[in-house]
Amino acid sequence: MKRLIVLLGATGVGKTDLSIRLAQYLQSPIISSDSRQIYCEMTIGTAVPDEEQLNAVQHYFIKSRSIFDDYTAGKFEIDAVNLIDSLFQQHEQLLMVGGSGLYIDAVCRGIDAIPATENWMRQKIIERYKNEGIESLRFELKRLDAEIYNHIDIKNPQRVMRALEVCLTSGKPYSELKQNFVKTRNFDILKIGLQLNRNELYDRINRRVDKMFEHGLLDEAKQLYSHRNVNALKTVGYKEIFEHLDGKISLDEAINLIKRNTRRYAKRQISWFARYSDIKWFQPNEFENILELLKM
Numbered sequence: 001m002k003r004l005i006v007l008l009g010a011t012g013v014g015k016t017d018l019s020i021r022l023a024q025y026l027q028s029p030i031i032s033s034d035s036r037q038i039y040c041e042m043t044i045g046t047a048v049p050d051e052e053q054l055n056a057v058q059h060y061f062i063k064s065r066s067i068f069d070d071y072t073a074g075k076f077e078i079d080a081v082n083l084i085d086s087l088f089q090q091h092e093q094l095l096m097v098g099g100s101g102l103y104i105d106a107v108c109r110g111i112d113a114i115p116a117t118e119n120w121m122r123q124k125i126i127e128r129y130k131n132e133g134i135e136s137l138r139f140e141l142k143r144l145d146a147e148i149y150n151h152i153d154i155k156n157p158q159r160v161m162r163a164l165e166v167c168l169t170s171g172k173p174y175s176e177l178k179q180n181f182v183k184t185r186n187f188d189i190l191k192i193g194l195q196l197n198r199n200e201l202y203d204r205i206n207r208r209v210d211k212m213f214e215h216g217l218l219d220e221a222k223q224l225y226s227h228r229n230v231n232a233l234k235t236v237g238y239k240e241i242f243e244h245l246d247g248k249i250s251l252d253e254a255i256n257l258i259k260r261n262t263r264r265y266a267k268r269q270i271s272w273f274a275r276y277s278d279i280k281w282f283q284p285n286e287f288e289n290i291l292e293l294l295k296m
Helices: 015-026 051-056 073-087 101-108 119-132 134-144 146-151 157-170 174-178 198-214 217-227 239-245 251-273 287-294
Strands: 003-009 030-032 093-098 188-194 279-282
Touching (some): 003 015, 015 051, 015 093, 015 287, 073 101, 093 101, 119 134, 146 174, 146 251, 188 287, 279 287
Parallel strands (some): 003 093
């Protein structure tokens, strides 16, 4: 049976460099499962592979959508699985790379059939958000579904409102509905995870943020500032700079917040992947050991 190899791990752990070597070894293109690198307007702040890396191996789902597109994990599941089926006509093995747990789950497990929600419920939650703020909604979500509360970006109002909407409409925890079943794929899946000790990972994250600013992240964010309310831009690396451009914080404060929030995001990624027992974990420098696994 054909095999999809999934290289995953927290942001900054070293997936990109290793993925190029693995793809060349496998003679496979790289299918990105990064929910932010997919947007063509967000290059520096999402650590898109550089031109040399993009030219070394063919990449899919890198800078292929606009921030103005209404793109979701559900749409990614359809697009990615269709692409994988097509590519398997020329390849025995394919490589998918990323750190977005929901996008990886979309391909490996499928997006569960979450019950339809009522428009009146959605509007009620939106009104509560306007009148009470996000903290009230977070508190209720934590009470109704602590698991989903601990795994989503609770600073993203859309994520919080969506999860709460499902809980209130269905009368069940969102996390329970998301784990009802796993879709059957017509290919095998091997998950390879990259990990580092926490201090080393955080140091790499801090240094990567510094490099982003050296490469022009501030200018990139300035160009996107007028579109700051687009959902894709409500993410670490951009929202902090927008606060700086609003005059709320200094640039140094924005840089430090990006580092802190990226570290927190990495921690959530680690928690997400820790739920699964089928991931084979390696250090980023264990290329030869990973090759031995692939030969099995």
